[in-house]
Amino acid sequence: MKHPDLITPVILSGGSGTRLWPVSTEERPKQFLNLLGPRSMFQMTLERCQAPDLFDLPIIVGGTRHAALANEQIAEMDVQVAAHILEPCARNTAPAIALAALACVDPQKVMLVMPSDHMIKNISAFQDAVQRSLPLAKAGWLVTFGIAPSGPETGYGYIQQGEAIKNSSSFAAQRFVEKPNRKNAEKMLNDGGYHWNAGIFLMRADSYLHALGTHAPDMLTAAQNAMEQAQRDVLMITPDAASFSLSPSESIDYAVMEKAGQVAVTPVDPGWSDVGSWDALFEISKPDDQSNVITGDVMAIDATDNLIHADGYEVAALGVNDLIIIASGNKIMVMPRGRSQDVKTIVSEQQHKE
DSSP: OOOTTSBEEEEEOOOOOGGGTTTSOSSSOGGGSOSSSSSOHHHHHHHHTOOTTTBOOOEEEEEGGGHHHHHHHHHHHTOOOSEEEEESSOOOHHHHHHHHHHHOSSTTOEEEEEESSOEESOHHHHHHHHHHHHHHHHTTOEEEEEEOOSSOOSSSOEEEEEEEOTTSSOEEEEEEEOSOOHHHHHHHHHHOOEEEEEEEEEEEHHHHHHHHHHHOHHHHHHHHHHHHTOEEETTEEEOOHHHHTTSOOOOHIIIIITTOSSEEEEEEOSOEEOOOSHHHHHHHSOOOTTSOEEEEEEEEESOBSOEEEEEEEEEEEESOBSEEEEEETTEEEEEETTOGGGHHHHHHHHHHHO
16 A cells, blocks of 8 residues: 555646647547657656656646547556546646546645646656655645756746745745746846746645635535536546536636645756657757758758658658658648747648648
8 A cells, every 4th residue: 555645746748749640639649659769758657657656646737539549548557547537628737637636636735737739858856846846735835846948938837936835845826927928037137036837736625726726716616516417447447527528727827726726846957858849859959960850761961950740651851951840641841940839820721621
């Protein structure tokens, strides 16, 4: 039997991942793709919480649409989970985390909430930050992890640190900043004391539910009713659809973290990326001797600094530089590097056509 002081990882796997179109699709979003090696990012997240002296069995929260896919990848890892909660509809992160908190047998259980589609290179640095933050979480603080910014990134939210918290390496979170324009991002870096918001949280289940009841009571009620009327099949939990659909759809940042009192930020630099675009994938991948990042059957001649992904195609690139070339299924996409945040425009046009 696991020790009661162990942390319960909560892995959120319900994202659609359209920014990595056309490889990532609604049927098989990016967290279930092997973009960084032999394992998917979902499997790498599972792997990240297999330290038996730190973590209890994880709770998975995802959509019914991807249940079979998630179970298949869990089986491939040969790991155990405490529960697999199937959201009957998407309602963003705050209600999803509420379902996991309500599934904890011990209401004082500390949860480590993580997206399933992020990459962390330095696992030991990440786990060390979690251990350092554990006393605060046990004391009722809602802890978030702030990533040391490496540049004026406009694709991430930011957290401004306030006063240092006594006897810890954490700070009171002064404010949360939405994704800024470049001018504001540069100013925050120059000012100092700002961190990228990784969307990773450490908190007791009851602390989170109390904060949710204070700041988003309709959301808590919907989650409670959905779990009370949930269908249960061994480890699979399907909350009641009619009840859950009544929940407002909001992120944990907006619903709770920006409003709650005891919110802390722990700075950490674990080689983190949300792999949120093809450009991000290029930056974290190992290039070849021509500075290309290549996956699949690709021939690159006199071509440098390209990201080329070939799935089911033979791709030849000659005399081109700084391009993103993606061939997958029956789709081919070509764009300059630096423009991959605009993939959403292509997806929108594609959906409009259909």
